[in-house]
Amino acid sequence: MAKLSLRGVVKKFGDNTVCDGIDLDVEEGQMVCLIGASGAGKSTLLRCINLLEAVEDGEIFLDGEDIAEPGLNPQGVRARIGMVFQSFNLFPHMTALENAMLAPRRVHGRSKADLVGEVEDLFKRFGLADRMHNYPDQLSGGQQQRVAIIRALAMRPEVMLFDEITSALDPQLVGEVLDVLLMLKQQGMTMVLATHEMGFARQAADKVCFLKDGKIIEEGPPEALFDAPQREETKAFLARALK
Amino acid sequence: MTTTKAAGMTRRERYEAQQRKRSLIIAATSTVVVVGCLMIFVPMSPGWEKVQRSFFNGGVLADTFPKLLDAFKVNVMIFAWSAPAIAILGLLIALARDAKSPALFPLRIFGAAFTDVFRGVPVILTVYLIGFGIPGLGLPRPWNSPYIWGSLALILTYSAYVAEIFRAGIDSVHQSQRSAALSLGLTERQVMRDVILPQAIRNVVPSQMNMLIALQKDVSLLSFIGPVEIFRQAGVFKSLTANFTPYVGAAIIFLIVTIPATRYADYLMAKQMRDRS
Numbered sequence: 001m002a003k004l005s006l007r008g009v010v011k012k013f014g015d016n017t018v019c020d021g022i023d024l025d026v027e028e029g030q031m032v033c034l035i036g037a038s039g040a041g042k043s044t045l046l047r048c049i050n051l052l053e054a055v056e057d058g059e060i061f062l063d064g065e066d067i068a069e070p071g072l073n074p075q076g077v078r079a080r081i082g083m084v085f086q087s088f089n090l091f092p093h094m095t096a097l098e099n100a101m102l103a104p105r106r107v108h109g110r111s112k113a114d115l116v117g118e119v120e121d122l123f124k125r126f127g128l129a130d131r132m133h134n135y136p137d138q139l140s141g142g143q144q145q146r147v148a149i150i151r152a153l154a155m156r157p158e159v160m161l162f163d164e165i166t167s168a169l170d171p172q173l174v175g176e177v178l179d180v181l182l183m184l185k186q187q188g189m190t191m192v193l194a195t196h197e198m199g200f201a202r203q204a205a206d207k208v209c210f211l212k213d214g215k216i217i218e219e220g221p222p223e224a225l226f227d228a229p230q231r232e233e234t235k236a237f238l239a240r241a242l243k
Numbered sequence: 244m245t246t247t248k249a250a251g252m253t254r255r256e257r258y259e260a261q262q263r264k265r266s267l268i269i270a271a272t273s274t275v276v277v278v279g280c281l282m283i284f285v286p287m288s289p290g291w292e293k294v295q296r297s298f299f300n301g302g303v304l305a306d307t308f309p310k311l312l313d314a315f316k317v318n319v320m321i322f323a324w325s326a327p328a329i330a331i332l333g334l335l336i337a338l339a340r341d342a343k344s345p346a347l348f349p350l351r352i353f354g355a356a357f358t359d360v361f362r363g364v365p366v367i368l369t370v371y372l373i374g375f376g377i378p379g380l381g382l383p384r385p386w387n388s389p390y391i392w393g394s395l396a397l398i399l400t401y402s403a404y405v406a407e408i409f410r411a412g413i414d415s416v417h418q419s420q421r422s423a424a425l426s427l428g429l430t431e432r433q434v435m436r437d438v439i440l441p442q443a444i445r446n447v448v449p450s451q452m453n454m455l456i457a458l459q460k461d462v463s464l465l466s467f468i469g470p471v472e473i474f475r476q477a478g479v480f481k482s483l484t485a486n487f488t489p490y491v492g493a494a495i496i497f498l499i500v501t502i503p504a505t506r507y508a509d510y511l512m513a514k515q516m517r518d519r520s
Contacts, residue, residue, distance in 0.1 A: 047422075078426055
């Protein structure tokens with residue numbers, strides 16, 4: 001059974017259908033990359049998986065349980081699925097450490113003393129031990145994004161969603177964030193990424209899905225999709241994206 | 244090249260220094276001219292001596308000023324217990340108006356009605372209605388004190404305004420903060436308390452400072468229902484001395500408090516603008 005399974009997911013904003021019947025399977029420990037032009041529905045799909053958007057139709061199975069069931073309490077699901085955003089969205093009034101400890105304290109009811117060692121280890125592992133007590137505006141973009149990843153990991157999620165997390169970064173900072181993703185992959189984290197980093201998708205993904213107009217037009221292992229795309233739309237997109 | 248080196252300034256710096264000097268000279272000249280004209284022409288007006296005697300009488304000022312200061316303590320006292328009550332009630336009303344749960348719908352209606360009513364009625368009317376009306380129910384002492392009901396009138400009116408400012412502050416926190424907090428599994432309530440409110444409150448501190456300054460002045464409205472605060476005391480002295488100078492004395496005391504407070508609020512406001520850009 002797939003860790004995460006989407007069946008016929010539909011999301012509309014008014015008359016605008018952003019996700020138009022999406023099927024997707026993500027196996028435990030897999031890294032799946034969603035590629036496609038801006039507006040293709042990648043970000044919205046991730047927001048739907050994290051229940052930040054309510055889907056109009058379709059099912060989303062996490063370990064076989066349908067989390068898209070209307071009326072389901074979303075907090076329990078979100079605590080199991082971590083999400084990192086393009087614009088970092090760190091809480092500016094808290095230090096990096098406080099950012100990472102807030103949710104485990106509130107959601108899991110753990111004490112600061114109990115948590116602090118574990119969270120400090122995360123900061124050490126991702127090379128930010130000397131930045132723990134800084135506020136977000138004292139950190140570079142790449143550091144802020146790594147703190148955002150640590151904040152999500154502190155909840156010990158089973159699945160991580162990454163929404164174009166390098167798009168707001170200066171080119172020289174992209175690498176340090178992508179390295180973190182590779183570390184997570186090695187540790188066996190199940191991940192879904194919306195990304196414009198084609199080189200990274202090709203190198204690291206287990207599966208790549210090409211989205212257009214809210215549909216997955218083509219999917220497959222990166223070698224197949226990048227080197228021998230079957231559909232005209234995919235070829236056209238890759239020709240532009242890889243230029 | 245050699246001249247710039249000699250002056251130790253770049254071309255741009257030299258130009259700007261010159262401009263600064265020019266502005267300074269113009270500002271100084273125009274100030275001297277305006278103040279000079281006022282000093283020459285105002286005393287030339289036919290009623291000046293009378294005005295000076297009845298409004299700017301040094302002797303009366305010296306006699307009444309210490310007692311006016313004493314009376315001002317009443318203002319400070321009323322302000323001191325009203326301000327925290329306003330902050331708390333204002334925040335509660337703001338939260339009530341943003342309540343999403345259907346069970347809290349009556350609270351939302353109440354919040355909306357509250358702000359509409361108390362922002363729509365002149366403060367002095369609220370002070371009269373509550374300050375005279377409620378003790379009129381025949382309450383025993385000390386519950387018929389105009390201090391209590393007058394303060395309540397101020398608290399209700401100012402809470403309505405303060406609540407609207409808090410709401411604007413809550414709206415000023417970007418949606419993405421909410422998304423991020425929700426994505427971590429926090430409940431709406433926790434998101435509001437831990438993430439949105441701390442930022443919202445910080446964003447509205449300068450605006451709320453201005454409300455405090457307005458409140459400090461409006462405490463004087465309670466004089467109409469009894470408490471002998473500074474405005475009322477000045478009125479008493481006006482009758483005793485047949486002179487308006489005590490009012491000027493009262494105005495001076497207000498300014499001693501409000502000018503630094505206003506400057507500070509402006510400073511906070513300017514600082515916030517700088518931080519945001």
